[in-house]
Amino acid sequence: MKTFKKILIVLLIALIGLQFYRPEKNDATYRDVAAFETETKPTAEIKTILESKCYDCHSNKTEYPWYAEISPVSLLIADHVEEGNEHFNVSAWDSYTDKKKDHKLDELIEEVEEGEMPESGYALLHGDISEEEKEALMAWAKKARENYDLQ
Template identity: 35%
Template structure:
């Protein structure tokens, strides 16, 4: 038993020599959702607190991401989040994709899927009150509607 613990400790220590890259991709403010949509300050604060760590190029890496394999898991989670929706490059999406991603965001907030429970454990500031959820979903619905209207897209169409 003691041998197994020593081996596990050695493996754990060895893993620490393989940290994750915490460099965020460079992006232009001219492509960022909050900037391009002239998001009101109170709504922008909510979006940044609840969404931006996983869904933008402005990730704040907490101290525990320096511990492996936690850091690897977090990096993969962030990569997947950015692939799904990246607010830092939102203006590069087609109008159809922008509208669809906003519609999906509303669904995920309403259903309680987002922000993730695992994220909320270490980021209590991201926990949304019912009023904050309403503020976000109302704003996202308005932005979706504006995009659909300005590009003559059908309502509730999928990309």
Template identity: 40%
Template sequence: MFIVVIIVAFIALQFFQPEKNNQAIDNNHIFSSTDIPAPIQEILKSACLDCHSNQTRYPWYDRISPVSWYVTNHIEEGKEELNFSEWKRLSAIDKISLLNKICEETEEKKMPLKNYTAMHKSAKLTDKQIAELCNWAESYGMKIFKANL
């Protein structure tokens, strides 16, 4: 009997789903400028954009409540700090500071989140990729700085 209650509750829970994070990409996206190198785009796509953009790819297990709520919470918190879909709206100083943090967080292995790489193996960055991302972030930050002197 108890197991039936659990199963019914679980099924009922599936009717309560958070809103999906999948808006259309517009011109404010960081990739809408042509100067982001392809390997960097690949790194961001595979390891960051699910939580730091308005376009999340949802594997099947992310659609199951309560996992879906847990995931949505991470996406909301992640987007609050950094949203690559809104990149072009940021001031130069915010961009530069975020680029610094992108390097810092990945070098310290704080990003992408461990819970995420446990489920998304392709999001695990190699040391080479981290170095690549950092080099890019540094030179892109410098470019923005110089353009705004």
């Protein structure tokens, strides 16, 4: 019993200490998605889906929930946002070549179709997208890919 108590105390001290470490936030002054939206022409419905389910992890500005201030959740969120931006950042759309833009939209279609996006942890806390929203999102991305016909 003494060992268990010691372990609990050490874990509690570690958890308290962890609260003083804050990962860097993805908090640009504004969410720059204009180039992406101008070029890909999402409908109002698609913009709503992108804003509510995609842009937090895939743009230069994340709207953080209150629980993002609590470690270790803050560390997990920071990792997800960093990884999301590494793979696809709509705020960097202008810096992508046409080939890369086409590839990113193709990946978007694949990830949504396979149920990989939004991630299950995000969907659990923020709500998943419906089958109708998935279909609309994939149809829009397929149409947007026509801008980069690379054949």
